[in-house]
Amino acid sequence: MSRPARIRLNPVGETVEAAPGSALADAxxxxxxEFPCGGRGACRGCRxxxxxxxxxxxxADELKLSAAERAAGWRLACQARVPxxxxxxxxxxxxxxxxxxxxxxxxxxxxxxLAVDVGTTTVVAQLLDxxxxxxxxxxxxxxxxxxWGADVMSRLCSALAPAGRVRLTLxxxxxxxxxxxxLLEAAPGVAPVTGAxxxxxxxxxxxxxxxxxxxxxxxxxxxxxxxxxxxxxxxxAWPARARGAEVVFLPVLGGFVGSDILAVILxxxxxxxxxxxxxxxxxxxxxxxVRFGDRIWVASTAAGPAxxxxxxxxxxxxxAGAIDRVEVEARGFRAHVIGGGEARGLCGSGLVDAVACxxxxxxxxxxxxxxxxxxxxxxxxAVSQKDLRELQLAKGAIAAGLxxxxxxxxxxxxxxGPLWLAxxxxxxxxxDSARRIGLLPDWASDVRPAGNAALLGAKFALGMPGMGRAxxxxxxxxITHVALERRPDFHDLFAEAMFLPVPAGVGGGTEIR
Numbered sequence: 001m002s003r004p005a006r007i008r009l010n011p012v013g014e015t016v017e018a019a020p021g022s023a024l025a026d027a028x029x030x031x032x033x034e035f036p037c038g039g040r041g042a043c044r045g046c047r048x049x050x051x052x053x054x055x056x057x058x059x060a061d062e063l064k065l066s067a068a069e070r071a072a073g074w075r076l077a078c079q080a081r082v083p084x085x086x087x088x089x090x091x092x093x094x095x096x097x098x099x100x101x102x103x104x105x106x107x108x109x110x111x112x113x114l115a116v117d118v119g120t121t122t123v124v125a126q127l128l129d130x131x132x133x134x135x136x137x138x139x140x141x142x143x144x145x146x147x148w149g150a151d152v153m154s155r156l157c158s159a160l161a162p163a164g165r166v167r168l169t170l171x172x173x174x175x176x177x178x179x180x181x182x183l184l185e186a187a188p189g190v191a192p193v194t195g196a197x198x199x200x201x202x203x204x205x206x207x208x209x210x211x212x213x214x215x216x217x218x219x220x221x222x223x224x225x226x227x228x229x230x231x232x233x234x235x236x237a238w239p240a241r242a243r244g245a246e247v248v249f250l251p252v253l254g255g256f257v258g259s260d261i262l263a264v265i266l267x268x269x270x271x272x273x274x275x276x277x278x279x280x281x282x283x284x285x286x287x288x289x290v291r292f293g294d295r296i297w298v299a300s301t302a303a304g305p306a307x308x309x310x311x312x313x314x315x316x317x318x319x320a321g322a323i324d325r326v327e328v329e330a331r332g333f334r335a336h337v338i339g340g341g342e343a344r345g346l347c348g349s350g351l352v353d354a355v356a357c358x359x360x361x362x363x364x365x366x367x368x369x370x371x372x373x374x375x376x377x378x379x380x381x382a383v384s385q386k387d388l389r390e391l392q393l394a395k396g397a398i399a400a401g402l403x404x405x406x407x408x409x410x411x412x413x414x415x416x417g418p419l420w421l422a423x424x425x426x427x428x429x430x431x432d433s434a435r436r437i438g439l440l441p442d443w444a445s446d447v448r449p450a451g452n453a454a455l456l457g458a459k460f461a462l463g464m465p466g467m468g469r470a471x472x473x474x475x476x477x478x479i480t481h482v483a484l485e486r487r488p489d490f491h492d493l494f495a496e497a498m499f500l501p502v503p504a505g506v507g508g509g510t511e512i513r
Contacts (some may be wrong), residue, residue, distance in 0.1 A: 003021070004303075006435070009088055021082060022081065024081060025039050035148075037078075038149035039078035040077045044065070046078050056080075060078075068226055072077070088446055109130040110194055111191050115455055120151070121283070121308055126139075126244045128459065137187055151284050165212070195248075195456045196246070197462045198247070198259075199260045201257070201261065202226075202252045202255065205258050206223065211223075226298045228251045228259075228472075257300045265475070268453055276411050276417035277446075279450065281422040281453075284308060290405040297479075298405075298485050302397060303395075303397045304390065304394050307394055309345065312390060313448050314344075318347040323336065323344070323346045324350045324428055325349065332361075333375070333376070344381075346381060348425045352391070354430060359500055368388050396497040413443065414441070417446065419446065421448070
């Protein structure tokens, strides 16, 4: 039997093994590499560079990569086979993930507890001492389901067949089990895990629990099994110290609005009756909340992965080498690069800044047309016309959704109140730039970062009697899910929200360097 090929991954410095002749994507997916189009060779998101000509050029490489890129050794990993030992430079770079450490109210209990945010892109798990509420450890990883696509719909399509659903369910369950094993190995003592709370959007909820996802893949996009999923550590084949754990995946709120937003409501205090307030999780599946009095309205909208750098020509996650902030300087751009050094690409917050600066300099018109060619943000990094269209689609979906929820709550015009932004993108986003491009409405003057509110809300539930069962059952009847796609004016509002507000006095003649 031939020995496995060893694949060195730079710059992370990891080495993985794979059988010669096997799909390179399988080995890289296990190491956390994402495949935004689901491995169909339809995008450029899984680019890798090889030493020499180790990987042959495929038809997809010829279609998606320029001649210069191919000559430099770039290939699409999803189309390649493992020829033998390899050294690869990954175009994707591991980013900083928000791992909440905020104090929270809790009722002391025996043993250890787990809070898990099952994100579409990233999974975050924390181990806690249930007697003190102290965080004992945190683990993060790329959701292994990214092997089947960066967005929710790609994964649902892969899970329509029973065999596909089993693959995606086992992938996420196995990944979380390994995270728990790592947490327990590093934790002091031998106390058992007695409880675990998981949160995620509706697709993540269904795929973790193994539910049929067919109702989510077409109109009216409503879950047949929205309730909490209750399992045990035995059911999930978790490590021995976690086998006796009571495991609950909190319920979804309607459509694609999942328990991650229920957790945001708990963490931000929006579940308590009060004045106007809103929250938004601006991820691939944009989820929105408005509270007024004792009622809460929620909605989801398919923003797409542009906010996370996917489907952007030179997009990447917020990590070393990513441009995360852009400012106007002497009629040009000044870019900030995470970690310093040479810019490798743009993350979501940098993309929003770049377009806001392009508007201020007159290089972009209200329709989103680039008037003087790509926005050259830094040497070798530019925003293309396609990139700008992707951002317009994402921001249009969010802006239209917020407007509709405010109208449903009778808050048009908005009388004032905070807007909480949850998640890594929301915490790095410039509120000024977001308002300039129309991503956030003009009324959003009190914008507050909420950190990883989904994870914090999971801990809130973990610390409540019965892991939040009574509190959540009281809260759910006050929440109204608004199906945006059923509003007859949604598409008109969405199209209107795709326009970009050009600053007064700015014309199309300003040159951009």
